[in-house]
Amino acid sequence: MKIAHIAIWTRDLEGMRNFYMHYFDASSKDPYYNHTRDFKSYMLSFSDDCKLELMQMPGIPANKNDIRKQATGLIHFAISLGSKTQVDELTSQLKIDGFKVISEPRTTGDGYYESVVLDPEGNRIELTV
Known part of the structure; x- marks a missing residue:
């Protein structure tokens, strides 16, 4: 599946x-x-x-998620970019272009290299290798 x-x-x-x-x-x-x-x-x-x-579609209410807090439900999706360099470069470019970076590139405790950015409507995207 x-x-x-x-x-x-x-x-x-x-x-x-x-x-x-x-x-x-x-x-x-x-x-x-x-x-x-x-x-x-x-x-x-x-x-x-x-x-x-x-x-x-008209009538769909605004999302009540707060980017500063976590909540139950779908909170992010991850896009694999292929390398640490690509994660660094895209994170930097999005920041330069005015998009919010929630978490700068880093290696997490469980070994993933990632950053977290917001798309134009505030949805969290995890950029990873």
């Missing part, structure tokens, strides 16, 4: 799509649009078989 995809509700569908395509080399299918529900989505694909669905 494997996880087929992760989905994120978003306020700025095009902005989020551009972020993941620009910084993570995601490719995008054509948008899906359900006129009845005014639901729009993009399915983004990464170099392996991993996919990210970005979704937008």
Whole structure:
């Protein structure tokens, strides 16, 4: 078994799509649009078989997660970049470009090399080797 995809509700569908395509080399299918529900989505694909669905629909309430606190439920997803150098470089570039870095690159107690950044809407992304 494997996880087929992760989905994120978003306020700025095009902005989020551009972020993941620009910084993570995601490719995008054509948008899906359900006129009845005014639901729009993009399915983004990464170099392996991993996919990210970005979704937008009126009436979806804002996320109540606080970036300074942890809570139950899905808290982050990790993207493997392939090397420590790539983790360092992308973390630095995202910081330069004005994105929030929650945790600078480091080796964790369980041996992972990672940083944690926020996407444009505050979702946590763990950048790892």
